[in-house]
Amino acid sequence: MYTAIKVTVKGKVQGVGFRPFIYQLSKKYHLNGTVQNNLNGVIILAEGEEGQLGNMVDEIKRNPPKLAKITEITIHPAPLAHYKEFTIIPSRENGRAVPWIPADAGICEQCLEEMMDPSNRRYHYPFINCTQCGPRYTIINRLPYDRPYTTMKDFPMCPDCQVEYEDPLNRRHHAQPICCPDCGPTLSLHNQGGESLAEDQSAITRTIDLIKQGHIVAIKGIGGFHLACDAYQGWAVDRLRLRKKRPQKPLAVMVKSLEAARGLCHISRIEEDILMSPEMPIVILRSKGGDGLPPTISPGLSTLGVMLPYTPLHHLLFNDHRLDCIVMTSANPSGHPILYKDEHLKHVRNMCDYTLTHNRRIDFPIDDSVVQCDGEHPLFVRRARGYVPEPLKTTSDVDRMIALGGNQKNTFSVGSGDTIVMSPHVGDLENEEMISSFDYQLRHYKEYLGVNEIRTVVDKHPLYASPSIAKKLKGKTISVQHHHAHHVSCMEDNGLNEPCAGIILDGTGYGEDGNIWGFEFLYGDAQSYERLAHLTYTPLPGGEKAVKEPWRNAVGMLLYYWPESGKELCMKLFPERVKEIKIMDQMIVHQINTPMAGTCGRLFDAVSAILGICQVSTYEGEAAIKLSDYMNRTKLESTGETYSFHVIRSSPNQFQLDLSPMIDEIIQDKFQQPITAIAQKFHTTLVSCCIQMVLELFRNRPELNRTVVLSGGSFQNVFLAREIRQGLQKEGVNVYTHRNVPCHDGGLSLGQIIIAAHTLEGR
Numbered sequence: 001m002y003t004a005i006k007v008t009v010k011g012k013v014q015g016v017g018f019r020p021f022i023y024q025l026s027k028k029y030h031l032n033g034t035v036q037n038n039l040n041g042v043i044i045l046a047e048g049e050e051g052q053l054g055n056m057v058d059e060i061k062r063n064p065p066k067l068a069k070i071t072e073i074t075i076h077p078a079p080l081a082h083y084k085e086f087t088i089i090p091s092r093e094n095g096r097a098v099p100w101i102p103a104d105a106g107i108c109e110q111c112l113e114e115m116m117d118p119s120n121r122r123y124h125y126p127f128i129n130c131t132q133c134g135p136r137y138t139i140i141n142r143l144p145y146d147r148p149y150t151t152m153k154d155f156p157m158c159p160d161c162q163v164e165y166e167d168p169l170n171r172r173h174h175a176q177p178i179c180c181p182d183c184g185p186t187l188s189l190h191n192q193g194g195e196s197l198a199e200d201q202s203a204i205t206r207t208i209d210l211i212k213q214g215h216i217v218a219i220k221g222i223g224g225f226h227l228a229c230d231a232y233q234g235w236a237v238d239r240l241r242l243r244k245k246r247p248q249k250p251l252a253v254m255v256k257s258l259e260a261a262r263g264l265c266h267i268s269r270i271e272e273d274i275l276m277s278p279e280m281p282i283v284i285l286r287s288k289g290g291d292g293l294p295p296t297i298s299p300g301l302s303t304l305g306v307m308l309p310y311t312p313l314h315h316l317l318f319n320d321h322r323l324d325c326i327v328m329t330s331a332n333p334s335g336h337p338i339l340y341k342d343e344h345l346k347h348v349r350n351m352c353d354y355t356l357t358h359n360r361r362i363d364f365p366i367d368d369s370v371v372q373c374d375g376e377h378p379l380f381v382r383r384a385r386g387y388v389p390e391p392l393k394t395t396s397d398v399d400r401m402i403a404l405g406g407n408q409k410n411t412f413s414v415g416s417g418d419t420i421v422m423s424p425h426v427g428d429l430e431n432e433e434m435i436s437s438f439d440y441q442l443r444h445y446k447e448y449l450g451v452n453e454i455r456t457v458v459d460k461h462p463l464y465a466s467p468s469i470a471k472k473l474k475g476k477t478i479s480v481q482h483h484h485a486h487h488v489s490c491m492e493d494n495g496l497n498e499p500c501a502g503i504i505l506d507g508t509g510y511g512e513d514g515n516i517w518g519f520e521f522l523y524g525d526a527q528s529y530e531r532l533a534h535l536t537y538t539p540l541p542g543g544e545k546a547v548k549e550p551w552r553n554a555v556g557m558l559l560y561y562w563p564e565s566g567k568e569l570c571m572k573l574f575p576e577r578v579k580e581i582k583i584m585d586q587m588i589v590h591q592i593n594t595p596m597a598g599t600c601g602r603l604f605d606a607v608s609a610i611l612g613i614c615q616v617s618t619y620e621g622e623a624a625i626k627l628s629d630y631m632n633r634t635k636l637e638s639t640g641e642t643y644s645f646h647v648i649r650s651s652p653n654q655f656q657l658d659l660s661p662m663i664d665e666i667i668q669d670k671f672q673q674p675i676t677a678i679a680q681k682f683h684t685t686l687v688s689c690c691i692q693m694v695l696e697l698f699r700n701r702p703e704l705n706r707t708v709v710l711s712g713g714s715f716q717n718v719f720l721a722r723e724i725r726q727g728l729q730k731e732g733v734n735v736y737t738h739r740n741v742p743c744h745d746g747g748l749s750l751g752q753i754i755i756a757a758h759t760l761e762g763r
Contacts, residue, residue: 015102017131279386507601518599
């Protein structure tokens with residue numbers, strides 16, 4: 001029976017070769033009609049034999065293009081229009097659904113083969129791409145995703161590219177960044193003074209020479225400039241750190257192949273899949289050691305952030321086999337936004353010896369994504385290139401809401417209808433440059449999505465940047481408690497709506513009682529929450545200064561827990577700080593600039609300082625990260641031995657966790673036991689006390705739903721997350737961890753926007 005249907009396909013279906021795919025199916029199944037993009041997705045009008053139409057729909061569902069991600073397919077009968085052929089027709093700028101902005105994708109195998117083929121017209125061309133790979137998000141001015149709305153409009157297609165672009169059977173059909181050496185972007189190498197030294201292939205060859213000679217070269221990539229140097233030359237790494245003002249924070253490396261990565265690190269099958277995925281993020285791997293890499297790449301850690309070449313240019317840098325592994329880190333001073341515009345070159349040149357740049361504009365900057373694996377699942381450390389911006393469907397009405405996130409590892413979320421679009425990692429909003437970058441990206445998203453906000457959601461912390469940013473935006477402001485947002489972020493990440501318990505472990509969050517929270521046992525949902533238990537408070541002498549100097553945390557705890565003997569203990573542990581300890585003692589007694597805090601991050605800081613691992617942090621979380629790393633260094637012995645702690649009932653329905661006995665025992669062990677053994681016992685104690693506290697809460701309140709979510713930055717510690725999850729599951733508790741957004745403050749805006757939606761609904 002000859003009939004007609006209208007098929008609407010929604011999801012990630014633009015910029016992924018979807019229309020050519022449909023065209024090829026029309027030929028395969030002898031169908032006539034049209035296929036077209038609009039802001040709703042892809043619209044297919046197809047006529048043919050009923051069985052063949054069914055075959056087409058079945059293949060769309062089973063075997064879409066590699067980069068596509070279908071979220072919805074609707075099929076309706078349509079009147080016969082008696083089309084003579086099947087055609088791809090121009091995009092329409094209509095539709096009411098939230099548009100799916102295509103993400104940048106690493107180079108595909110077919111393009112890589114062509115680039116290495118001397119007979120191919122794109123041989124060694126560093127901007128080769130097709131519908132399955134290349135820049136997307138970073139070059140788009142506006143939607144729909146068509147070449148005139150990208151920075152590729154600066155490069156008119158040559159006749160050969162035009163033929164490929166217009167041929168529905170060609171894999172570059174409607175590949176918007178399509179180009180070749182005759183019509184596309186070009187490379188140029190410059191010295192610090194801006195003088196041009198070489199172009200195109202000779203620029204690549206000279207760059208390899210310079211890196212091998214120990215020079216630092218800034219390389220313009222997809223989302224901004226990177227600083228690159230030979231990872232095996234320690235003095236070059238040291239110079240890069242000095243210029244970037246990044247003394248200790250780990251540096252990522254790019255290796256030429258998966259085999260080279262295996263030479264450096266232990267790689268599981270899941271980690272291999274992530275490394276080789278179209279997103280091609282940095283993956284945090286366990287280093288094998290003894291590989292010749294200088295320890296200054298990842299100081300004090302047994303892990304290494306590794307990525308594979310994801311652009312054609314990267315592959316060409318490794319092509320002549322003189323380079324095996326290069327440091328590849330974003331070209332910006334620490335704490336400042338990524339540099340990506342040509343006018344930024346004057347700042348870039350302050351950090352490098354040479355610049356390898358190109359003349360394709362970047363409209364939207366983006367960092368490399370960072371992922372780690374918990375043994376079963378990938379976990380986001382930084383959600384950015386390749387993964388952003390992927391719309392998240394919700395059952396909440398988030399229309400025209402904007403959530404501004406937190407101050408650290410910031411992301412924001414924009415709501416449109418029943419869809420949330422989260423920004424990529426922005427960074428820490430600690431200076432005007434970062435706030436300006438935040439403003440620019442937020443403005444861009446509002447234009448993309450056509451959103452004029454009616455509500456702006458911020459963290460309750462009065463000193464965060466978000467409340468002042470919100471004053472510049474339209475509509476009313478809703479404030480959300482930090483840990484409630486973490487709790488709901490994990491619930492939303494897992495599609496949970498019923499009230500549940502949450503263990504929220506992080507560094508800092510403004511509490512409802514004016515103290516600093518961060519070791520919380522909550523119960524609730526997006527409408528409300530109840531604080532069931534928390535870590536006992538101890539003083540932070542110097543406030544923010546104690547966050548950057550972990551030894552102050554330790555001193556604060558010791559002087560508070562043991563007013564008489566604590567001072568002597570402090571002087572024994574930190575003999576070079578005697579004068580400061582006496583001052584801090586008086587600060588605590590007289591409560592001068594000494595906020596009270598009960599957070600997991602500060603607990604890690606204190607133990608790290610006591611054990612001599614890290615007394616002053618040069619980057620956020622350094623003390624905790626270096627202490628956690630001891631769990632990777634030896635095969636863990638499951639002794640189950642823990643330090644002492646107390647679970648205290650402070651009221652009929654609230655408990656406190658007192659870890660002072662553990663601190664006392666750790667200090668005793670410091671002078672008798674190896675650090676690795678102490679670190680393992682400390683971690684095991686935290687797992688045990690969290691499990692015991694949850695079970696005590698459920699015993700006290702048997703009516704509570706026996707479901708727990710785990711959120712907060714401390715759950716980047718894979719051991720804590722895995723062991724607490726497995727321990728609670730053995731007790732019959734349902735446990736959920738983050739999957740699609742980071743557990744740290746990078747996921748905060750998701751929880752904020754959901755809570756705000758329910759707050760308004762409740763009103």
